Amino acid sequence: MTGDTATRAVAVVLAGGVGARLGAGRPKQLLEVGGRPILAHAIAAFDGHPDVAEVLVVMAAGHVREAAALAAPFRKATGVIEGGATRTASTAAALAALADRPDDTPVLFHDAARPFVDRAVIDRTLAALADHDAVAVGVPCSDTVVAVRDGRVADMPPRSSLVRFQTPQGFRLGTIRKAYELALADPDLVATDDCGVVHRYLPDVPIRVVEGSERNLKVTHPLDLVLAEHLAQQTAQQTAEQTAADPSESA
Numbered sequence: 001m002t003g004d005t006a007t008r009a010v011a012v013v014l015a016g017g018v019g020a021r022l023g024a025g026r027p028k029q030l031l032e033v034g035g036r037p038i039l040a041h042a043i044a045a046f047d048g049h050p051d052v053a054e055v056l057v058v059m060a061a062g063h064v065r066e067a068a069a070l071a072a073p074f075r076k077a078t079g080v081i082e083g084g085a086t087r088t089a090s091t092a093a094a095l096a097a098l099a100d101r102p103d104d105t106p107v108l109f110h111d112a113a114r115p116f117v118d119r120a121v122i123d124r125t126l127a128a129l130a131d132h133d134a135v136a137v138g139v140p141c142s143d144t145v146v147a148v149r150d151g152r153v154a155d156m157p158p159r160s161s162l163v164r165f166q167t168p169q170g171f172r173l174g175t176i177r178k179a180y181e182l183a184l185a186d187p188d189l190v191a192t193d194d195c196g197v198v199h200r201y202l203p204d205v206p207i208r209v210v211e212g213s214e215r216n217l218k219v220t221h222p223l224d225l226v227l228a229e230h231l232a233q234q235t236a237q238q239t240a241e242q243t244a245a246d247p248s249e250s251a
């Protein structure tokens with residue numbers, strides 16, 4: 001979709017984490033897969049999307065200069081700011097940096113740790129934002145998922161009703177701003193994603209769910225890095241084969 005609203009979209013790449021579960025000794029978004037830092041893959045996905053006007057990177061403290069150097073070649077990367085101690089604090093930092101933007105601005109929040117988000121997933125998120133104020137990206141669950149309390153199964157939602165959320169998550173800026181205003185005033189705020197903040201603090205706002213992709217994995221644990229390297233090589237090979245078949249496509 002290329003429309004008036006979509007052309008003004010701002011993509012926020014959240015890279016404020018330290019990668020404790022991966023345990024590489026430095027933020028995982030700076031590690032390379034397919035010969036390129038994970039963060040650069042994520043920025044490139046939005047920089048190359050025709051409906052994204054701007055990419056804002058939120059980086060872990062102590063690594064802002066490194067991220068700025070990495071973002072410099074991307075035409076739409078307009079800023080690299082320091083994140084907070086939690087993912088929600090990093091989102092809040094991005095919202096503060098976008099304080100002068102109109103409420104109807106479409107904004108996409110994406111995990112830097114998801115390097116293989118593709119054009120189709122971004123398209124679906126932006127298209128759904130045309131008639132929703134909040135959009136999530138999800139994929140079906142292949143495992144049975146249960147809620148456990150005190151070591152016992154407490155709830156067993158039907159698997160067919162469950163999806164696993166990915167990013168990007170898209171919002172009208174005014175909606176996510178309002179949700180965060182309420183959330184930041186709550187001393188008990190705990191959230192693992194931005195749709196969760198909208199769901200909790202603005203329960204009347206419907207959150208549209210669109211189809212994600214199994215390739216849009218989040219590099220979280222060491223095994224994910226192995227899979228990410230494999231996917232990066234597979235993508236490079238496919239691109240090379242397509243270019244060989246139709247050289248005009250690479251122009």
Ligand SMILES: Nc1ccn([C@@H]2O[C@H](COP(=O)(O)OP(=O)(O)OP(=O)(O)O)[C@@H](O)[C@H]2O)c(=O)n1
Nearest residue numbers: 015016017018019020021085086087090112113
């Ligand atoms: N304070 C934080 C924490 C996380 N993130 C970002 O949110 C995304 C998803 O978070 P996660 O996978 O948990 O990354 P880390 O926090 O780095 O990982 P860990 O929890 O293992 O430390 C990542 O791109 C991460 O950089 C962020 O911007 N600011």
Ligand SMILES: C[C@](O)(CO)[C@H](O)COP(=O)(O)O
Nearest residue numbers: 087111165166167192193218
């Ligand atoms: C936003 C997210 O990627 C959706 O699955 C996820 O909740 C991030 O969680 P993390 O613990 O910050 O990786």
